Amino acid sequence: MAFNYFDTNLDDLHEALQSGKVTAEQLTKDTFANIAATDADLQAFIRLHEEEALAQARDIDEKGDFSNPLAGIPMAMKDNIATNGLETTGASHILEGFKPVYDAAVTTKLNEAGAVVVGKANMDEFAMGGSTETSYYKKTKNAWDYTKVPGGSSGGSAAAVAAGQVPYALGSDTGGSIRQPAAFNGIVGMKPTYGRVSRFGLFAMASSLDQIGPLTRTVKDNALVMNAIAGFDKRDSTSAELEVPDFTAKLGESIKGMKIAVPEEYFQEGIATEVATQVKAAIAQLEAMGAQVDQVSLPHTQYGVAAYYVLMASEASSNLQRYDGIRYGFRSPEAKSLEEVYKDTRTDGFGDEVKRRIMLGTYSLSAGAYDAFFKKAAQVRTLIIDDFNKVFENYDLIVGPTTPTQPYGIGEEIDDPKAMYLGDVLTIPVNLAGLPGLSINAGFNGGMPIGLQMIGKPFDEATIYQAAYAFEQENRFFEQHPAVAD
Amino acid sequence: MATSISKEEVAHVADLAKLSFSDQELEHFTGQLQEIVALCEKMAEVDTEGVKPTFSVTANVNHLREDVAEDWHQKKALLEQAPEEAADLIKVPAILNGED
Numbered sequence: 001m002a003f004n005y006f007d008t009n010l011d012d013l014h015e016a017l018q019s020g021k022v023t024a025e026q027l028t029k030d031t032f033a034n035i036a037a038t039d040a041d042l043q044a045f046i047r048l049h050e051e052e053a054l055a056q057a058r059d060i061d062e063k064g065d066f067s068n069p070l071a072g073i074p075m076a077m078k079d080n081i082a083t084n085g086l087e088t089t090g091a092s093h094i095l096e097g098f099k100p101v102y103d104a105a106v107t108t109k110l111n112e113a114g115a116v117v118v119g120k121a122n123m124d125e126f127a128m129g130g131s132t133e134t135s136y137y138k139k140t141k142n143a144w145d146y147t148k149v150p151g152g153s154s155g156g157s158a159a160a161v162a163a164g165q166v167p168y169a170l171g172s173d174t175g176g177s178i179r180q181p182a183a184f185n186g187i188v189g190m191k192p193t194y195g196r197v198s199r200f201g202l203f204a205m206a207s208s209l210d211q212i213g214p215l216t217r218t219v220k221d222n223a224l225v226m227n228a229i230a231g232f233d234k235r236d237s238t239s240a241e242l243e244v245p246d247f248t249a250k251l252g253e254s255i256k257g258m259k260i261a262v263p264e265e266y267f268q269e270g271i272a273t274e275v276a277t278q279v280k281a282a283i284a285q286l287e288a289m290g291a292q293v294d295q296v297s298l299p300h301t302q303y304g305v306a307a308y309y310v311l312m313a314s315e316a317s318s319n320l321q322r323y324d325g326i327r328y329g330f331r332s333p334e335a336k337s338l339e340e341v342y343k344d345t346r347t348d349g350f351g352d353e354v355k356r357r358i359m360l361g362t363y364s365l366s367a368g369a370y371d372a373f374f375k376k377a378a379q380v381r382t383l384i385i386d387d388f389n390k391v392f393e394n395y396d397l398i399v400g401p402t403t404p405t406q407p408y409g410i411g412e413e414i415d416d417p418k419a420m421y422l423g424d425v426l427t428i429p430v431n432l433a434g435l436p437g438l439s440i441n442a443g444f445n446g447g448m449p450i451g452l453q454m455i456g457k458p459f460d461e462a463t464i465y466q467a468a469y470a471f472e473q474e475n476r477f478f479e480q481h482p483a484v485a486d
Numbered sequence: 487m488a489t490s491i492s493k494e495e496v497a498h499v500a501d502l503a504k505l506s507f508s509d510q511e512l513e514h515f516t517g518q519l520q521e522i523v524a525l526c527e528k529m530a531e532v533d534t535e536g537v538k539p540t541f542s543v544t545a546n547v548n549h550l551r552e553d554v555a556e557d558w559h560q561k562k563a564l565l566e567q568a569p570e571e572a573a574d575l576i577k578v579p580a581i582l583n584g585e586d
Contacts, residue, residue, distance in 0.1 A: 101563040194543050208542045234551065238544040306526040317503065324504070326578055331569035338581045342504040355505055359515065360522055362503045363491065376529050378539030383532065385540060418521050434543030 003030055005164040006481040010069060010221045013167060017072045024057035024072030028116050031074040035118070035165050038484050041146060043138045044160035046079050048119035049086050060114045069224050071114030076160045076169035079120040080127055081212065082201035083107050090203045091123045091135040094349030095329040104201020105236065106170060106212055106229045113228045121169055122156030125351045126320065127177055127205045129153050130423050133414045134353040141410070143185050143482045144448055148407040151181030157215050158185040163484045168216045168225050172202055174209045175308055176402075176427025179439035182215055183402035183451020186441040186477065188222045188468065189215045191427075193459045194434030195240035197226075198233030206315035207238075209308075209431040217478050219440065219469040223247035226461065242459060250466035256290030258467060259395045265301035266400030266426055274445040279401045282442040282452045282471065286399065289470060296395070298387040301429055303380050305421055308428040310364045310377035317361025323349065356417060385433045392457050397467055401426055402439040402451030426453060436461045440468045441477045449477075491516065491523050 003013065003022060016022045032050055039045055053074065060072045077083060080090040082100035084107070089095040103111065110117070124134040132140045132155025140155045142148040143162035150159040154171030158181035161169050171178040173191035182189025190213045197212045204210060214225035226247045233239045262283055267276050287293040325331035325345030332344035350358070364373040391398060404425060413420045430437040435455055442452035452471070456464040472478065496516045500507055507515060561574075570577040 098567060101560045101567065102558070195546070234549055237549050238542070238546060239549075240544070240546070300532065303529055303532055306529045309522065310526050310529075325569065327564075327576060328567035329569070335579060337579050341579055343506050346504050347506045350505070356515065356518060356522070358503045358505065359496065359499050359519060363495075363499045363519070363523070364526075366499065366502070372530070373526060375539055376532075376534060377526070378541055379534035379537040380529050380532055381540040382537050383534070385543070417518055418525055421522070421525070432543075 003027055005167045005217070008167070009218050010073065010167055010224050013073050014066065014069050014071070018066040024060045024116065025054060027072065028053055028057040028074050028118070031118055031166065038163055038165060041141065042143065042159055042163050042165070042484070043140045044121055044156040044163065044165060045076070045119045046089070046091060046122050046135070046137045046156070047087060049117060052086060053116050053118045057116050060116070065114070068113045070110065070228055072116065074116045074118045074166055075110065076119060076121045076157055076166045077107070077117050078154055078157050078169070078171045079123050080172060080203040081106060081170060082203075083117060088120060090126045091137055092125045092349065092351070092354070093136040093330055094323045094345065098329045100201070102201065105198035105233045107201060109229050109231075115228075118166060121154070121160055124153035124155070125354050126203065126316070127153040127172055127174060128316070128353050128357055130176070130180060130420050131413065132156060132181070133410065134351055136351060139410060142407050143484065145407070147409055148448070149184070149410050151184030151407065153177040154189075154215065155181045158182055158187060158189065161185070161215050161217060162187050163482060168214055168221055170212055170229070171215050172210055172212050173431065174205050175312060175431050176424045178213045178215060179402050179427050179437055179451065179453060180424070182439040183449065184407040186444070186449030187215055187217055188219055188438065188440050189213065190222050190226060190438045190461065190464070191430065191436065192226065192230065192461055193240070193436040195238050196230050196436070196459065196461070198231070198236040198239045200233055200235040204319040206312040207319065208315060209312060219465055219472050220248060220251055222438075223251065223465045240459065245462055247462055247465055250462045251469040253466050254290060255286065255467050255470045258291045258397065260286060260291045260293045260467075261296040261391050261395040261398045262293060263298040263301065263391075263398060263400055264295050265298050270404050270422065270425065271401060272405045275401050275403070275405060275450055278443050278445060278450040279452055283399055285474060286467070286471060289474065291467075294395075296391050298384075298391065298429065300380065300383045300387050301425070304384055304429040304432060305425050307377040307380040307384065308424070308432060309360065309421055310373045311381065313357045313361035314364045314374050315361070317358045317365065320354070320358055325349070353417070381432045384429050388429070388433045388435060396457070396463055398455040400453055402453040403427070406445065406448045406450060430455055434458065436464055438464045438468055440472060443475070443477060444480070491519055
């Protein structure tokens with residue numbers, strides 16, 4: 001194909017479109033041809049919107065305005081972000097056939113930028129899972145090894161970018177669902193500050209935690225997509241009424257003197273040796289580049305998973321009440337009474353992981369358990385936030401591993417929910433505190449990538465990008481790519 | 487203090503959540519939920535005496551707007567998404583048992 005996303009970043013594509021070296025239509029056609037050649041194995045997409053994407057591309061070519069950095073460039077949308085008139089299911093049976101009647105805020109913004117949505121990336125059902133194996137539709141493979149999971153829940157988004165099917169994708173992150181699959185696929189994934197990106201049109205899982213963010217091959221690409229999707233939106237009441245900076249502004253600035261904190265708890269039991277070794281080497285590199293690195297403590301880290309699963313499940317059990325078979329999506333054909341419509345639809349329409357979380361949440365909110373579970377978890381959340389606040393009084397950035405292990409085999413953890421939940425131990429606290437967090441490839445072990453996580457102060461994504469860019473330029477790991485069909 | 491969750495409680499919770507399980511599924515879910523509940527009970531170790539709970543991290547108070555209805559002109563599109571419709575309304579089975 002004419003354009004290879006392994007060797008071209010968004011700037012290159014933008015330049016090629018603007019100078020007329022390629023048309024949006026040709027780029028889009030090439031993208032679909034490449035997806036057709038690779039996705040039978042990778043399984044990153046639930047569905048493609050080829051006709052609509054080509055129409056959009058032709059429209060952009062006709063207008064001829066490529067001034068926006070994303071104009072005419074194809075991308076993948078996670079299947080829980082609404083696209084008007086185009087089936088969007090959250091990878092759930094219960095929404096099979098559902099066509100949203102409006103665009104998500106990020107969809108509108110990307111449409112206005114001239115982006116071309118090629119299709120819906122696979123994910124864990126309703127973003128519940130860490131391996132994309134709970135999808136009702138298919139099992140996505142890790143771009144580096146098809147016997148391994150791509151991570152989740154934004155596993156389709158991450159695999160599609162890592163395998164060069166699209167230059168960027170959007171995902172959502174409630175407890176690590178952008179950063180963990182980015183780490184597992186060796187790419188860059190940003191969970192912005194809570195409130196930075198509007199969630200209007202995102203299928204809600206846990207509303208006090210959910211954020212939308214970009215997955216890309218490089219740091220600059222990531223910042224460019226953030227420039228397009230961030231900003232206040234009156235339709236999301238948690239949306240922050242703050243000016244959006246240029247996220248690329250600090251790229252290339254030295255990190256000399258930057259104060260970086262490394263939490264000792266992020267290297268304790270449960271963290272695989274090869275992950276710890278690689279991440280420590282990455283941190284030593286940041287220090288060699290002039291950053292001031294100190295060890296700190298985030299003492300409540302170990303309670304994050306418990307607090308998260310109670311709060312997330314409680315919010316999710318409430319949010320998912322809307323799926324009742326009445327107004328849209330799947331309705332059980334056997335149901336004879338209204339009660340049966342609810343029960344049969346939900347019983348047949350939801351997968352096991354979604355049911356587990358609805359059950360845990362309903363239990364946590366029930367009269368007998370409320371104080372010991374829901375309220376306790378909300379108090380532990382406060383202590384986790386206080387831990388972060390103390391560290392950020394003296395530091396610019398917190399750095400550590402993104403995940404405790406490297407990608408595991410498909411089918412290995414799916415029947416052990418507890419093990420799967422503990423895999424989120426290093427990403428969850430960031431959501432609980434509403435902070436921005438990014439994962440970038442820190443290098444390889446056994447041919448598989450290892451993620452380095454960078455956590456910033458609220459609304460200071462720019463400093464994260466600055467440090468991530470400096471690290472990326474020193475190593476250029478993005479020049480390595482998985483052996484997929486060329 | 488371990489409040490092990492019983493199969494009966496799980497059945498009750500399932501009913502509240504409008505989910506049904508076979509007896510075998512109920513066994514399976516009870517086992518898994520017991521493990522998860524035990525994991526969550528780890529929080530009991532933390533002294534939270536006097537700690538204010540956090541339910542949201544947004545600094546926003548409330549975005550108030552004029553109480554004016556906006557017409558999104560979507561009635562037809564919305565009705566098309568309903569599993570069953572009749573006479574411009576969403577059709578559902580009888581609410582009272584025995585009626586048709």
